[in-house]
Amino acid sequence: MKVNRRNFIKLSAVSGLFVAGASQTKPMLNAFTKNTEAAAKNEPQGEWIASTCQGCTAWCAVQVYRINGRATKVRGNPNAKANHGHSCVRSHLALQQVYDPDRVKQPMKRTNPKKGRDEDPGFIPISWEEAMDIIADKIMDLRKRNETHKFSVWRGRYTALNGILYGNMPKIIGTPNNVSHSSICAETEKHGRYYTEAYWGYADYDHENAFYELMWGADPIASNRQVPHTASLFGKLKDQAKIAVVDPRLSTTAAKADEWLPVIPGEDGALAIAIAHVLLTEELWYKPFVGDFKDGVNRFVAGRTVNEEDFEEIQTYGLVKWWNIALKDATPEWAAERSGIPAEQIYRVARDFGRAAPRAISFMSPGSNMVVRGGYTAQAMAALNGLVGSADNVGGVICGGESCPVNSFPDFEKYIDSIAANGNSMPRADFGGRKLEMPAMNAGNSGGIKPTNTIADSILNEDPYSLEVVMSYWTNFNYSNQGTDRWDEALAKLPFMVHMTLNPAEQTHFADIVLPVPHHMFERLSAVRGSNGNLYRHCHIQNEIIESPFDVRIDETEVPWMLGEALERKGFSNLIDYFRNEFVDPETGKKPTNGKEFNEIATKIYTQPLWDPTIEKQGDVINGWEEYKKIGTWNSIPYRFRQKWNGNWGTETGQFEFYSETLKKALEAHAERHNVNVDKVMEATNYTARGELAFVPHYEPAYRVGDENEYPLIFSDHRSKLNREARSANTSWYQEFKDADPGDEAWDDVAKINPIDAKKLGIENGDMIKITSATGSITVKAKLWEGTRPGVVTKCYGQGHWAYGHIASLDRKKQIARGGNNNTILAPVHEALSGSGARHGGQSRIKIEKV
Incomplete structure (x- = not known):
């Protein structure tokens, strides 16, 4: 009998009765008797x-x-x-x-110099001291050759102390190559907000006061961000508001929504633009925010241009320009042909959304805009909040927030010697900014983002040079980046890598030194x-x-401290001198003498403004460090709305921008860097826009890898409510309750296929199928499910580990994965304006065959 949740309850009931009947004098559960010590003391x-x-x-x-x-x-x-x-x-x-018994338990070093997925690393245990000496020797060799720029730090999940290992240590050693996972996470949605209201970050949503929420690929009661916040209020939200979910998959949130719009992946932009068209043609924009025609007569008529002088804006800039350039012909009928959503549903959603203004939220997520041409889609979704006046307004979207004051770490400039200064001046290994086709603009700055997935190409092509020594923590880049096979090749080519990790992951297989680190939630301060x-x-x-x-040792503090000591023994003391001299306990005035003390002092320095009652701030009052540790959190005052209104948006014009002068300036700067015009930038980044269209939110047709004749289906990737960033697959709870994700199965990895498509292909429920794209192939089980639109195969990300542990993989020693890794078939393409990996939007076409 398979023990599923229903049977577990049955078994529990049966076994409980059996035990009670077998031993009447000694009940198994304390709660059922008063004659126990625990019950008597009630402690x-x-x-x-x-x-x-x-x-x-x-x-x-x-x-x-x-x-x-x-x-x-x-x-x-x-x-x-x-x-x-x-x-x-x-x-x-x-x-x-x-x-987890599969965790890395002690430092290890590789004994097999050959690297590859089929090579046994031959790991043997070593001491922490030996590990640090080996790493220090590698760094000192780079210093002797004046090539410290070939050292790199790769960052995965991090804490506030990342500024030590990831931020300051690389600069003191002398490299510009600190590379984060961020670009494979969510940068495109930040692009959309920045070029409308100059905010590069994650948004907050006033669910409690909203009357309509339009969710673009968002599943906030299951995945994405703020799940506890949204779930806590979802009942109230359902009572007072309408919810529409745009997603090719019937997600948990879509199943509870008033409207489900199963869009063709990557075509969300057509919907967003058409909704904007309806809001204007039917005079549903929020006039107290946007403004109005001077004579009060609506001139937004489909197909007609409007004189800019006829409209007077209040908080916004460029509405009429946007209409004339991108909106006037974007009717729901036009959008229906591209998005696969009926025109009547587009009208209905747009009207309901507009009538709820200003308490109407356009809620975007990575699934809707982390696509090759998703930058302008993200802008369109953000612009909808401007049209209905919900930007920085009650019942709307908050881009920013109140102050949460923290300290920076001490200045390190005087510890950078001439060798390090030379290394820091070298071009970066990633492609951000230095390549015409990769603007990767963080907050308008060319190259402000370091596109993680381009590092594999840099290593393989030695462009602009070959990285030689890498320290990587809480990463698994040959699993979590699109195009996993090329990452395997790159890691095999990398001369020396240190992997600091909880579990021996796919990336660990290619490491030279493996260092065990604490679990962030239980084992570190x-x-x-x-x-x-x-x-x-x-x-x-x-x-x-x-x-x-x-x-274990703490990756962000203890490891740098120990490495600093090892480097000191070899003649380079700058790193440990910085730690010893500049970090001072704000309470006692003491300086650290070991890694543990260093970790605590660094944490106290960073958080001092929050727990020191003598420092003025707006929020919780906490009386000292020990009280802060006990309480566990500091909260600001609640956000005060409309702080950005009246010229405080931070954009080039000071207004909420529909026509983005901010984006125009950024694109022109990147174009100038490469001695071309903006049209050439658009061409190089796979965008179709030319001229003024490049400066407004507009529709871009979906970009897909693979010929439709050979690869007739579209592959759509999604996330699980159980995914701890793909690190939970080695837990039995993850596997047992995987069917909590709509359409998925416990202890399995399924590709969800609409029955219409399955019938054409002769595929039945439970068949093993091979999914092939132009990039790679995986083998998984077929699940016939009406919750995915015809023509689209959806599959959850998180399975397909050939390493990581005895539960995550079917056979770790033989490298047999449990299911397939989506990134094996996803092409290594980007949304280039933000530098974001384009893992969504049906970027890859696929074909399916039974095996």
């Missing part, structure tokens, strides 16, 4: 200790229950206002992660400063709740 067995869950980018404050030194359960921190004192399922999965949620800014603490059963 708690353990204590709740504050920490932070980093299972997604919401970074929710939690509390962990510790009994006899062991973490036993998790709940939301009742002091945290951003997540209403709640947590989601991801935080509970962490309990199985921290006690740090701070985590999250983005705003529920109108609050916050900074949480991570306490060392348990003593790790393994020989």
Whole structure:
């Protein structure tokens, strides 16, 4: 009998009756008797200790229950206002992660010089001291050759202390090559907000006061960000508001929505532009925010241009230009042909959205705009908030937030010697900014983003040089980047890599040194400063709740400290001198003498403005460091709306921009850097826009890899409510409850196919199928499911590990994966304006065959 949830309840009931009948004098459960010591004393067995869950980018404050030194359960921190004192399922999965028997338990070094997926690394245990000496020798060799720029630090999940390992240490050693995972996460949605209202970051949403929410690929009660916040208010939201979800898959949120719009992947932009068209032609824009025609007569008529002088704007800039350039012909009928959504539904959603103004939210997520031509789609979704006046308004979208004051780490400039200065001046290894086809503009700056996935190409092509020494933490780049095979090739070519990781992952297989690190939620002290949620800014603490059963060191502080000591022994003391001399305990005035002390002092320095009652701030009053650790979080005052109104938007014009002078300036600067015009930039980045169209939100046809005749279906990737950023697949809870994701199956990895398509292909439910794209192929089980639109195959990301542990893979020794990794078949393409990896929007066409 398979033990599923229903059978588990049955078995529990049966076994409970059997035990009660077999032993009447000694009940199994204390709760059922008064004659026990526990019941008599009524004392708690353990204590709740504050920490932070980093299972997604919401970074929710939690509390962990510790009994006899062991973490036993998790709940939301009742002091945290951003997540209403709640947590989601991801935080509970962490309990199985921290006690995972497959974790890396001690430092190891590679004995097989050959690298490749088919090569046994031959790892053997070593001491921390030996590991640091080996790494220090590699760095010193680069210094002797005056090639410190060939050193690189790769960052995955991080805390507030990342400024030490990822930020300052590379500069003191002398390299510009600190590369984060960020560009494979969500940069395109930030692009959309920045070029309308000059905010590069994640948005907050006033769900409590909204009357309509239009969710673009968002599934906020299951995945994406702010799940506890949204789930806490979702019942109220359903009572007072309408919800429309644009998604080719029937997600958890879509199943509960008033409208489901199963869009053709990558064609969301057509919908967004058509909705804007309806808002204008039917006079549904929010006039107190946008403005009106001077004579009060609406001149927005389909197909007709409008004189800019006839309209007087209030908080916005360029509405009529936008209409004339991109909107006037974008009717719902036009959009229906491109998006696959009926025109009548587009009209209905647009009208309902407009009538709810200004309490109408256009809620975008990576799924809708992390596509090759998604930058302008993101702008269109952001621009809708401007049209209905919900930008920085009650019941709307908050881009920014109140202050959460923290300190920077001490200045390190005087510790940069001439060798390091030369290395820091070298061009970066990634393509951001230095390639015409990769503007990667963070907040308008060419090359402000470091596109992670281009590092593989840099290594393979030695462009502009070959990286030689890499320290990488909480990463798994040959699993989490599109085009996994090329990452395997790149890592095999890399001369020396240190992998700091919880589990031996796919990337670990190519490492020369493997270092065990603590689980962020249970085994280390740090701070985590999250983005705003529920109108609050916050900074949480991570306490060392348990003593790790393994020989771990904290990646962001203890490892740099030990490396600094090793470098000092070899004649380079700048790094350890910086740590010893500049980091001073703000309470005691003491300086660190070891890595543990350094970690605590760094955390105290960063968070001092929050827990020091003598420092003025607007938010919680906390009386000292120890109280802060106990409470576990600091909350700002709730956001005060309309701070950006009346010329404070931060854009080039000071207004909310429909015609983006801010984007125009950024694109022209990148074009000038490469001695071309903006049209050439558009051509190089795979965009179709030319001329003025490049400066307004507009429709771009979906870009797909693979010929339609050979690859007739579109592949659509999505996320699980159980994914701790693809790190939870080695937990039995993840596998057992995988069917909590609509359409998925427990202990399996399925590709969801509409029955209409399956019938044409002769595929039945449960058949094993091979999915092939122009990039690669995977073998998984077919699941016939009406929740995906015809022509589209949807599959959840998170399975397909050939490493990571005995649960994540079917056979770790033989490298047999449980299912398939979506990134194996996704092409390594980008949304180039933001530098974001384009993993969504049906970027790859596929074909399917039974096996």
